[in-house]
Amino acid sequence: MTVTDYFLPRSLSEALDLLGARGPSLMVMAGGTVAMPLVNDGISLPTQVMGLRHAGLDELREEDGELYIGATVTLTRLLRQQALPVLSEAARNTASWSVRNMATVGGNLFTPPPGGDIAVALLALDTSVALTGPAGTRLIPLGAFYTGFMTNALQDGELLTGLRVPRVAGDTAFIKFGRKASNTPSVVTVAVRVARHDGTVTDARIALGAAGPHPLRASAAERVLAGSALGPEAIEAAAAVAAEESQPFSDGVASEWYRRKMIRLFVARALDRIWQGGEDR
Ligand SMILES: Cc1cc2nc3c(=O)[nH]c(=O)nc-3n(C[C@H](O)[C@H](O)[C@H](O)COP(=O)(O)OP(=O)(O)OC[C@H]3O[C@@H](n4cnc5c(N)ncnc54)[C@H](O)[C@@H]3O)c2cc1C
Structure with missing residues (x-):
């Protein structure tokens, strides 16, 4: 056919x-x-x-303390925006220039693992997705969008129309670890966000890619960090819990065993970057 x-x-x-x-x-x-x-x-x-290229879903704008990203905004445009550097970093680590010129942010949410690198960064930023159908638009947290391997909350007759990314407090770090330096599928992708007051963690997000059936948050590890003083001990404890609670898989890129080890290593590395960066935010 x-x-x-x-x-x-x-x-x-x-x-x-x-x-x-x-x-x-x-x-x-x-x-x-x-x-x-x-x-x-x-x-x-x-x-x-x-x-969907001409359906008018390509707006990228800052409004009311958040970044609105239309579903068909390309990864090249995401890379060039300066409002949220962690999203530029995620785009820079996704595919190649030629693919990024075509690939959209909305499409990234539907990409099966080990794809979905942008979605990992969006999860760490508490992004909501707008799903629009004949009855109107509903806004749901990105975490609730995913329901399983290649399944999601989109209903028949609906389109993903955009994403709302709030300007949440905290420092961020993004690391994609693959078998090559660039244009490579993920062994593991990690995005973290940590807000602190007087050195104590007030809010933490740890989002993982290639660590389960879809991009996911390591919620138990986030709870380990909350209320702790960010430092080597808390970082090591959170990274160990993140590795335990993740659901990595084996494919042509890496084995489940190796991915779990790398999740622990790169969650620790991402958190360490924030800790070494110093100041509260
Ligand atoms: C060579 C190559 C390298 C790649 N490397 C990476 C990588 O490193 N990291 C990574 O994350 N991805 C990678 N990808 C995958 C892909 O390019 C990206 O994930 C991209 O963001 C997908 O977006 P798209 O617009 O092309 O999706 P499409 O191919 O257009 O759509 C994908 C799916 O999403 C659905 N869909 C898309 N938009 C909507 C919408 N608005 N509403 C409802 N349904 C929708 C479509 O129906 C389809 O089922 C790579 C792809 C290639 C070809």
Whole structure:
């Protein structure tokens, strides 16, 4: 079977109408960097495809103390924004220039592990995702978006339209560890955010990629950090708990055993960067 109908809606309402009329057999495509290879390889066989490129979902703006990122903002644009440097860092560590020019932030949330590097950084920043359907838009925490391996909270007739990233307190660090220095799948991706007052941790986020069926938070490790004095002891304890609670897997990139070891090492390294950075924030 080949694609017989290709739609390029010019607005969100046009896109939603098409989705409503054509149903789940209409393949939604943003940058196409994940979806298109599946079509080319015959793994996915849609007859009708809808491109989101011109649907008006590419706004990137700061408003009311948060960064709004439209679902089809490319990773190249994310890399260039300066409001949240940790997101630039995540984009710089994702794929290559040519892929980043096409790949979208929204599409990254649907990418199966070990992909989803941007989503890991977004999780550490308490991002909410906007899901829009015929009945309107609902806003849910990114953590609640994921329901399992390649499953999520998006309902039939809905599109992911944007992300709201609050300007939360704290210092951040992002590390993607792969088998090459760049343009490489993740062995483990770690994004951490730590807020402190007088050296005591008041709020902590530890988000992991390639450590489970989807990007996830190491919540038990976050609880270990909360209320502690950030230093070698607390860092080592939190990293050990993060490795324990994660659910790594084996694939062509790394074994489960190795990933778990690297989770411990790189959570500790990311937290150490914040500790060595000094000041409370
Ligand atoms: C060579 C190469 C290297 C890569 N390296 C990395 C890497 O290092 N790290 C990484 O995280 N990823 C990597 N990727 C994967 C991919 O490029 C990114 O994750 C990208 O952000 C996916 O976005 P996209 O717009 O291309 O998604 P698409 O391929 O357009 O879509 C992917 C899926 O998401 C759905 N979707 C997309 N947008 C929406 C929306 N707004 N509403 C509803 N459904 C939607 C589509 O229906 C589809 O099922 C790589 C890909 C390639 C080809």
